[in-house]
Amino acid sequence: MTTAIEEDRLSETFAALANSTRRAILARLAEGAATVNELAEPFEMKLPAISKHIKVLERAGLVVRGQRAQYRPCALDAAPLEEVSTWAEQYRPVWEARFDRMDDYLTHLRPQTKDRRTR
Amino acid sequence: MTDDNASQDAVVIERSFDAPVDVIWQMWTDPEHFKAWYGPDGATIPVAKMDVRVGGTRLVCMEMQTPNGAMQMWFTGEYREVVENERLVYTESMSDENGNVSSPSDLDMPEGHPTTTEVRVELADVGGRTKMVMTHAGVPSDSPGATGWAMAFQKLAALVDARTDR
Numbered sequence: 001m002t003t004a005i006e007e008d009r010l011s012e013t014f015a016a017l018a019n020s021t022r023r024a025i026l027a028r029l030a031e032g033a034a035t036v037n038e039l040a041e042p043f044e045m046k047l048p049a050i051s052k053h054i055k056v057l058e059r060a061g062l063v064v065r066g067q068r069a070q071y072r073p074c075a076l077d078a079a080p081l082e083e084v085s086t087w088a089e090q091y092r093p094v095w096e097a098r099f100d101r102m103d104d105y106l107t108h109l110r111p112q113t114k115d116r117r118t119r
Numbered sequence: 120m121t122d123d124n125a126s127q128d129a130v131v132i133e134r135s136f137d138a139p140v141d142v143i144w145q146m147w148t149d150p151e152h153f154k155a156w157y158g159p160d161g162a163t164i165p166v167a168k169m170d171v172r173v174g175g176t177r178l179v180c181m182e183m184q185t186p187n188g189a190m191q192m193w194f195t196g197e198y199r200e201v202v203e204n205e206r207l208v209y210t211e212s213m214s215d216e217n218g219n220v221s222s223p224s225d226l227d228m229p230e231g232h233p234t235t236t237e238v239r240v241e242l243a244d245v246g247g248r249t250k251m252v253m254t255h256a257g258v259p260s261d262s263p264g265a266t267g268w269a270m271a272f273q274k275l276a277a278l279v280d281a282r283t284d285r
Contacts, residue, residue, distance in 0.1 A: 091255050092130045094159055099134050099253075102146055102156040106138045 009061075013080040016060035021045070022053050026062060029076035033066070039074065129256035136249045140204045140242045143249045147207055147240055165191075173201050177209060178218045195220060199237070207240045 016022060025039055040050040054074060057063040061080045065072045136143055146152050150167035158164045158181055166180035174197060181192045195218040200208035212235045213221045220235075239254040 092132065095130060095132050095253065095255065097160060098156055099132065099251075103136060105152075105155045106136060106142070106146075109142075110138075 009080070012060045013062070016056050016062055019053070019056075021050075022057055025050075025053060025057065026076060029063065029074060033073040033075040035071040035073050037071070129254055132253045134251050134253070135245070136251060138249055139247055140244045140249045143242055143251060144204045144207075171198055171201055171207075173198055175201075176218065178214070180216070191216070193218075196235075200239075205242055207238075209238055211236050211238060 017026075021043060024042070028034060028039060028042075036047065036051060036054060039054070040047055043050060054063060054065075058065065062077055063074050064077050065074050146156065148169060148171045150169055153167050153169070154164040157167075157179070162181050162183045164179060165182050166178065168176075168178040170176055177194075177196050177198065179194045181194070183190045183192075193214045193216050194211050195214040196210040196212060198207070198209045200206055215221070237254075237256050239256075241252045241254075243250045
């Protein structure tokens with residue numbers, strides 16, 4: 001099971017991804033870094049609105065912004081996405097343990113005769 | 120665009136059991152058997168109600184002992200596919216003891232966080248033994264923000280793959 005902090009981070013990633021504009025921004029950044037102006041181009045949205053979306057993505061750790069250049073280009077950081085894609089993996093050890101128990105239980109249920117034959 | 124079951128968010132486990140398919144089927148569909156193996160370590164299953172037919176509901180209670188006393192977690196769901204000794208598909212969501220599904224906000228999660236999962240169990244007879252494939256996947260919830268999940272995962276999964284291949 002994940003810790004509370006990891007769960008919080010994951011929730012933040014999910015919240016950031018639960019918006020089509022933000023997903024489109026990430027898809028664009030997957031092709032390479034871009035300035036806010038470039039990111040705003042395909043959308044019928046004012047720059048401040050786009051900036052707001054980028055801030056949400058930044059907070060979720062999905063976007064990092066350059067410090068040096070005047071335009072502070074945005075770049076994708078895929079690390080949180082990997083956590084999302086392994087979200088279900090937290091269930092794996094739980095299921096494995098369950099099936100181990102199912103195996104034990106089946107051995108227990110098996111008629112004595114069959115049990116002796118194999119041992 | 121491919122439409123291959125979008126979500127990367129699935130656990131697939133394949134196991135082989137030294138028991139015939141009908142016995143493994145009972146492990147999943149007979150509450151008494153189910154209670155014997157389902158609870159995670161340290162947990163018991165005091166309640167398992169199963170109306171095993173398509174559209175039938177299930178309600179399972181998991182009880183854990185904590186320093187503050189017993190803690191109960193309830194799960195509800197619906198059977199989607201029931202093909203005896205072959206295939207069982209049901210959904211699962213956190214709920215209260217009456218089977219009312221908890222919303223993401225009840226669970227302190229943002230809207231759109233997947234809270235419903237689907238469990239798919241496929242059984243095959245292999246010379247008297249049973250091969251079982253269990254798939255546990257997140258499914259988009261009904262909230263509008265969540266309809267994009269399948270798509271989001273599809274696109275972003277490709278992207279993650281590209282990144283991790285570096």
